[in-house]
Amino acid sequence: MRALVYDIYSTNDDFASILQIKDMPEPVPKPNEVVFRVRAAALNYDDIWGMRGSPLKVPLPHISGSDVAGDVISIGDDVSSIKVGDRIVSHGNLSCRLCKNCTSGREFDCKKRRVWGFETGPLWGGYCEVTHLPEVNAVKIPDNVSYEDAAACSMTLMTAWHMLVGRAKIQPGQLVLIMGGGSGMGIFGIQIAKLYGCTVIATASGDKLEKCKQIGADYAVDHRKEDWHKQVFSISKEFAKDKNGIPGLDVIFEHIGGTHWNKELALLKYGATLVTTGATTGYDVQSDLRHIFFKGTNILGSTLASKAELEDALYWVSKGKIKPVIDSVYTIEQAAEAHTKMLRGNIFGKVIMKP
Ligand SMILES: [Zn+2]
Missing domain, CATH: 3.90.180.10 (Medium-chain alcohol dehydrogenases, catalytic domain)
Structure with missing residues (x-):
C-alpha cells in the first residue's frame, strides 16, 4: 500500500x-x-x-x-x-x-x-x-454522513463540543462569543452554540465575516480592528436591552490567546465562563486579576474530548444540525x-x- x-x-x-x-x-x-x-x-x-x-x-x-x-x-x-x-x-x-x-x-x-x-x-x-x-x-459513522464530512469532524468537532458542552455547559438564551469564528474550531463552535439555542457573536478576519453569518452567527466582528471588543460590548448592550439584563458575555470560546486575552476577560459578565483550548497568537498573556476574582469568573481549560462526545456530536451531524x-x-x-x-x-x- x-x-x-x-x-x-x-x-x-x-x-x-x-x-x-x-x-x-x-x-x-x-x-x-x-x-x-x-x-x-x-x-x-x-x-x-x-x-x-x-x-x-x-x-x-x-x-x-x-x-x-x-x-x-x-x-x-x-x-x-x-x-x-x-x-x-x-x-x-x-x-x-x-x-x-x-x-x-x-x-x-x-x-x-x-x-x-x-x-x-x-x-x-x-x-x-x-x-x-x-x-x-x-x-x-452514521449512514448519511460522508467519509469527507466524518474526517472533517473527528478531532475538530469533538474538541469544540467538549469546550462548549462538556466544559462551559452552555445553556439556551446565553450570549456566546466565538473567537476565530472562521477557523476550523470556530466554524463548529458557532454551530454548536446555535444548536444549544444561544445567541452567537463570532470574530473573524474581514473576509470571513459574511461566511460566519452564513453558518449561523447572529453577529460577526472583525478581530483585526483595534476596537473589536468595543463592538462586541455594544452588541451585548443591545442584547441585554431585549433581555432586560446586564451587558457582557456569558461564555467566551477562546483558542487565540495573545493580546486578545485581557479584552476577553473584560467582556465577561459576573459569574461568566471563558473556555480555552489553544494559543495560536501567543501563550504568555497578561491577566488583569480583577476581572477574575472580582467578577467570579470561571476560566476553564479544555483539550480533545471523550469518544462518547465525538459520538454525540456526530449524531447532530447526521441530523443536519451541524454541517462540516x-x-x-x-x-x-x-x-x-x-x-x-x-x-x-x-x-x-x-x-x-x-x-
Ligand atoms: Zn488512562
Whole structure:
C-alpha cells in the first residue's frame, strides 16, 4: 500500500522537500485492533508541528494523519463491536483505558494520552491507503454522513463540543462569543452554540465575516480592528436591552490567546465562563486579576474530548444540525501543497486529502 512518509524534519516549512510516497506492507490487526481502508483524511495543524519536529520531535520515519475515515477490512480476534465493512472515523485520543481518569470518562486527561498520527510511530498514522487503530478508538459513522464530512469532524468537532458542552455547559438564551469564528474550531463552535439555542457573536478576519453569518452567527466582528471588543460590548448592550439584563458575555470560546486575552476577560459578565483550548497568537498573556476574582469568573481549560462526545456530536451531524465545512480536497501526492495552504491560513473549513 502507498503511504505519505517523511524521514527527516523540514526546515523553513519546505514540506515538498521531505514528503515522499512510499510502498509499504499493509498492517495486520493486533487482537484489539481494526484495520481500515482510508477514504478521506482531514489535515490538522499537528501535521505541521510534526514536520517541523517542533515543539515535539515526532517519531521518524513518520506518517501523519489523525482525523481519518474509511472502511474496516479486517479485525483482531478480540474485537466485538466493529465488523468488516463498517464505516468508521478515528477518535484520535489514544489512552490507557485503565487509569482513574480513563475509567471516569476523562480519557483526554490520561497521563499516557497520545494523539494518533502525531505522537505515534514510527509509521503509524492515517495518511496512507490502509491503517489501523484500537477498536476503542474507532467510531461508527452514521449512514448519511460522508467519509469527507466524518474526517472533517473527528478531532475538530469533538474538541469544540467538549469546550462548549462538556466544559462551559452552555445553556439556551446565553450570549456566546466565538473567537476565530472562521477557523476550523470556530466554524463548529458557532454551530454548536446555535444548536444549544444561544445567541452567537463570532470574530473573524474581514473576509470571513459574511461566511460566519452564513453558518449561523447572529453577529460577526472583525478581530483585526483595534476596537473589536468595543463592538462586541455594544452588541451585548443591545442584547441585554431585549433581555432586560446586564451587558457582557456569558461564555467566551477562546483558542487565540495573545493580546486578545485581557479584552476577553473584560467582556465577561459576573459569574461568566471563558473556555480555552489553544494559543495560536501567543501563550504568555497578561491577566488583569480583577476581572477574575472580582467578577467570579470561571476560566476553564479544555483539550480533545471523550469518544462518547465525538459520538454525540456526530449524531447532530447526521441530523443536519451541524454541517462540516470543507474548503478543498487534495490527493496525498499533493500533500505539500495542501499543508502549505493550511499554513497560510487562507481557508474556510477543513482541507481533506484522499489516498
Ligand atoms: Zn488512562
